[in-house]
Amino acid sequence: xxxxxxxxxxxxxxxxxxxxxxxxxxxxxxxxxxxxxxxxxxxxxxxxxxxxxxxxxxxxxxxxxxxxxxxxxxxxxxxxxxxxxxxxxxxxxxxxxxxxxxxxxxxxxxxxxxxxxxxxxxxxxxxxxxxxxxxxxxxxxxxxxxxxxxxxxxxxxxxxxxxxxxxxxxxxxxxxxxxxxxxxxxxxxxxxxxxxxxxxxxxxxxxxxxxxxxxxxxxxxxxxxxxxxxxxxxxxxxxxxxxxxxxxxxxxxxxxxxxxxxxxxxxxxxxxxxxxxxxxxxxxxxxxxxxxxxxxxxxxxxxxxxxxxxxxxxxxxxxxxxxxxxxxxxxxxxxxxxxxxxxxxxxxxxxxxxxxxxxxxxxxxxxxxxxxxxxxxxxxxxxxxxxxxxxxxxxxxxxxxxxxxxxxxxxxxxxxxxxxxxxxxxxxxxxxxxxxxxxxxxxxxxxxxxxxxxxxxxxxxxxxxxxxxxxxxxxxxxxxxxxxxxxxxxxxxxxxxxxxxxxxxxxxxxxxxxxxxxxxxxxxx
Amino acid sequence: xxxxxxxxxxxxxxxxxxxxxxxxxxxxxxxxxxxxxxxxxxxxxxxxxxxxxxxxxxxxxxxxxxxxxxxxxxxxxxxxxxxxxxxxxxxxxxxxxxxxxxxxxxxxxxxxxxxxxxxxxxxxxxxxxxxxxxxxxxxxxxxxxxxxxxxxxxxxxxxxxxxxxxxxxxxxxxxxxxxxxxxxxxxxxxxxxxxxxxxxxxxxxxx
Numbered sequence: 001x002x003x004x005x006x007x008x009x010x011x012x013x014x015x016x017x018x019x020x021x022x023x024x025x026x027x028x029x030x031x032x033x034x035x036x037x038x039x040x041x042x043x044x045x046x047x048x049x050x051x052x053x054x055x056x057x058x059x060x061x062x063x064x065x066x067x068x069x070x071x072x073x074x075x076x077x078x079x080x081x082x083x084x085x086x087x088x089x090x091x092x093x094x095x096x097x098x099x100x101x102x103x104x105x106x107x108x109x110x111x112x113x114x115x116x117x118x119x120x121x122x123x124x125x126x127x128x129x130x131x132x133x134x135x136x137x138x139x140x141x142x143x144x145x146x147x148x149x150x151x152x153x154x155x156x157x158x159x160x161x162x163x164x165x166x167x168x169x170x171x172x173x174x175x176x177x178x179x180x181x182x183x184x185x186x187x188x189x190x191x192x193x194x195x196x197x198x199x200x201x202x203x204x205x206x207x208x209x210x211x212x213x214x215x216x217x218x219x220x221x222x223x224x225x226x227x228x229x230x231x232x233x234x235x236x237x238x239x240x241x242x243x244x245x246x247x248x249x250x251x252x253x254x255x256x257x258x259x260x261x262x263x264x265x266x267x268x269x270x271x272x273x274x275x276x277x278x279x280x281x282x283x284x285x286x287x288x289x290x291x292x293x294x295x296x297x298x299x300x301x302x303x304x305x306x307x308x309x310x311x312x313x314x315x316x317x318x319x320x321x322x323x324x325x326x327x328x329x330x331x332x333x334x335x336x337x338x339x340x341x342x343x344x345x346x347x348x349x350x351x352x353x354x355x356x357x358x359x360x361x362x363x364x365x366x367x368x369x370x371x372x373x374x375x376x377x378x379x380x381x382x383x384x385x386x387x388x389x390x391x392x393x394x395x396x397x398x399x400x401x402x403x404x405x406x407x408x409x410x411x412x413x414x415x416x417x418x419x420x421x422x423x424x425x426x427x428x429x430x431x432x433x434x435x436x437x438x439x440x441x442x443x444x445x446x447x448x449x450x451x452x453x454x455x456x457x458x459x460x461x462x463x464x465x466x467x468x469x470x471x472x473x474x475x476x477x478x479x480x481x482x483x484x485x486x487x488x489x490x491x492x493x494x495x496x497x498x499x500x501x502x503x504x505x506x507x508x509x510x511x512x513x514x515x516x517x518x519x520x521x522x523x524x525x
Numbered sequence: 526x527x528x529x530x531x532x533x534x535x536x537x538x539x540x541x542x543x544x545x546x547x548x549x550x551x552x553x554x555x556x557x558x559x560x561x562x563x564x565x566x567x568x569x570x571x572x573x574x575x576x577x578x579x580x581x582x583x584x585x586x587x588x589x590x591x592x593x594x595x596x597x598x599x600x601x602x603x604x605x606x607x608x609x610x611x612x613x614x615x616x617x618x619x620x621x622x623x624x625x626x627x628x629x630x631x632x633x634x635x636x637x638x639x640x641x642x643x644x645x646x647x648x649x650x651x652x653x654x655x656x657x658x659x660x661x662x663x664x665x666x667x668x669x670x671x672x673x674x675x676x677x678x679x680x681x682x683x684x685x686x687x688x689x690x691x692x693x694x695x696x697x698x699x700x701x702x703x704x705x706x707x708x709x710x711x712x713x714x715x716x717x718x719x720x721x722x723x724x725x726x727x728x729x730x731x732x
Contacts, residue, residue: 059726061650066704066727069676071646073704074687078643080723081692088719103729106722109715121721124713 003032004094005087005113007104009057014044015166015281016305017098020157022050022165024096024117027158036087036107043258049167057083087111095120100133117157125470131383132156134467138460147375147456148299151354163286172263176254180267183225183252193223194330197254197265199273200230200239208239210317212246214272217319219249223332228253229264270329272322279303290325292318299346299357307348311357314343321345324361353380353388366402374406378457378501382494383464407502413455414502417462418495420448425488432478445469445484457498465491527634532613542621544585546611551584551660558587564658565591571654576600579653581669582661583609583630586623592656593625606631606648608639609661610668636672641687679703695720 004025008017014037025033034053037045039061045054058079065076088111097108097118108120119128119137128134132155135147180195196218198211218226228240228251240253256264261278262285265271271282272290282289283305290310291303304311310325312318321343323334328347344362348355354376359365373391380388392403424444431441449466453459468487474480533545535554543552553560565572565588572578572595580589589605596603606629609615615632624630629648633639640646662669678684681700688696695717700707708724711717 057726062723063727064650065646069679070640071649072641072677072684072687073679073681074684075643075646076727077684077723078687078689078692080726081695081719082689084719085691101725103722103725106718106725110718110722121715121718123715 001032002028002030002093003034003090004028004030004096005034005036005092005111006096006098007036007107007118008098009036009038009059009104010099010101011038011041011044011277013099013277013280013303014041015277015284016153018044018048018051019165019280019284020098020153020159021096022048023159024094024157025050026164028094030093034087036084046259047167047169047262049165051165053086055083055087100128100137126467127471128467130156131379131464134464135379135460138456138463147372147379148302148355148357150302150305151376154355155353163284166262166281166284168266169260169263172260173266176260176264176267187225189222189225193225194269194326194332195225195227195267196326197227197229197268197271197273199271199276199278200228201273201276201278207316208242208246210319211243214317214319214322215243215247215251217323217334218326219247221332221334223330224326224334225252227268230255231258231261270326275301275303277303280305283309288329290322290329292322304348307350307355309348310360311346311348312343313346313362318343321361328360366399367406370399370403370406374403374501375456378498379460381501382457382461382497410455410457411499411502413453413458414495414499417448417451417453417458418492420444420451421488421492421495424448425485425492428481428485428488431481438477461491461494461498527612528610530611530613532611532617534617541587542585544614544617546614546664549660549664551582551614551658551664552587557585558591561587561591562594564588565595568592568654568656569595572596573599575654576603577648577651577653578603578605579648579655580605580607580658581655581672582658582665583607583611583614583618584658584661585618585621586625586628588658589628590625593628603627604648604651604653605629606645606653608633608669608672610665636668636675639672640675640677643687681707 006021039056092113095113100119346357427441
């Protein structure tokens, strides 16, 4: 019986982790899926399908014992090791490390698994299963230069998300359906009218006047019935009361538990919510979403997962933008007044390799878009087996100028990196002659590995080089130097490909790649 | 060494047994049950909100019985733990079968013995309402003061005996130093990954 254990501790992307785990279970034909998570996430698992065991780590208890001076640390140790006992006493076919966090990397390294999907710590060093795991860890520090999480997950887990992880309680769902039909009748709305759930949760931060405006706008149109949905355990009734004072009708609110949430959501036609996990849950249940992000958020933090949904970046509750998005979703004609020129609306599409965030309104950030495409292309060109199309084949002059400017900046940053590689190669030649020279070489190698750059690709090249350099193990010093020299040459080759891309010589790159593939094919034959 | 106490039992005016420890009367000599009811009444508002109680002082349980009566009005379930330093009193209460069901009595020799008891630690993690039985508290003032301001040893060798047997192989009985010292001296051997994982967990900010 094939078994898979998924490490999914953090609450932040837990719905994603559940969905990915269930998908990976099916992908690898495993009969048993065990999930390891924090005890505080227990309520998330009340409504899941296809998960066979759940192991909880009582993180709050462990931290509380550990941090309080009155309790012996031994009890925190006992608790942690007891929690993990069922995990350690078993041989697993697969360990799925979803978040690649420091703690899950250590747990993945401690357990007995034939295959690890994600990262793990092996004799003190981080080992990534693919370059995409490495990219994800770098990504979180790269802000707007990062590649979106959705695309990385598609690459890392090589899977399409399916609606098979979340259980709908038929009784609760049919009760919700009956209640909603009754509301429709009471309001004398047509059968075609749409229920739009507006999620009011602990992360609801935008001002109440804007929410009132949103409710009024939706309610004024025959086609929409807005509902305020809030978590029973997170009392937001004060917010609803204050909202009620400001709207022209009684707000219809639904108070539901975490357990009932999927059964309620499945009966709605759309969800509007500030960035929170409920967005991804709705997406996995095939319910359209409009995610409200702050303009300060970068798209890396989005919870929107599937194509056909909208993300609005704005400081206020973007009522007009939400109405515009609803018009596009349902081909309706909600009145849309002035839209803030500073807010942006993205529509999610996809191509063969990546999720795409198409700007449908608002200032188009050309630099961000080109940077993202360039990063993706560079990664595919340098590391991926899958050939990707050169993304800048047809550009107008503005785009071309921007691309040139970005490439120029990157070439400038690359110069310093190349100098460091060459310096390492030079010092390596004499490293075996004395202890001082060996130390100079390793000091320079350290600087190369931790090369500071704003450039995503350079940081990434340095980080992947670090992995390969750490894996160089040899019984003799001279052999170790020889192997490190090979690694440095490999890095130099990758940098050369990078330089070719930055020189904007797509035909050369394509030709070079085709030649490489031909050579590889010949060798295989 | 456990401190010895002089225990006598006297009869109240309404003919109930009243313990006298080192010449200190632990309950009213007139109507101990009425006194206990008035005592519990003073905690009614807090007991409405909290069903976990740590009582400092056992006496002959009149006050505990009164607290239970209040708790029952608001909660289907409740837990009471009592700390009593006097061994002689604890024996007398057990002999007389005065301890109500579902009440746990701890009679440790010292605060260290108390805090080295995992059941007590798990109980404290539930953030109980702490109620002191004043005559007992004043009688054992130093003991309770040390209990309430207790700090556990941070030395790993003092913790070794408390670690479960099947987990002991990760640790060194003689190790001199704190948890941080211990982690810093571990090799990067994969067998230590679980220790590093725990260290990451307790170092993480928030959940």
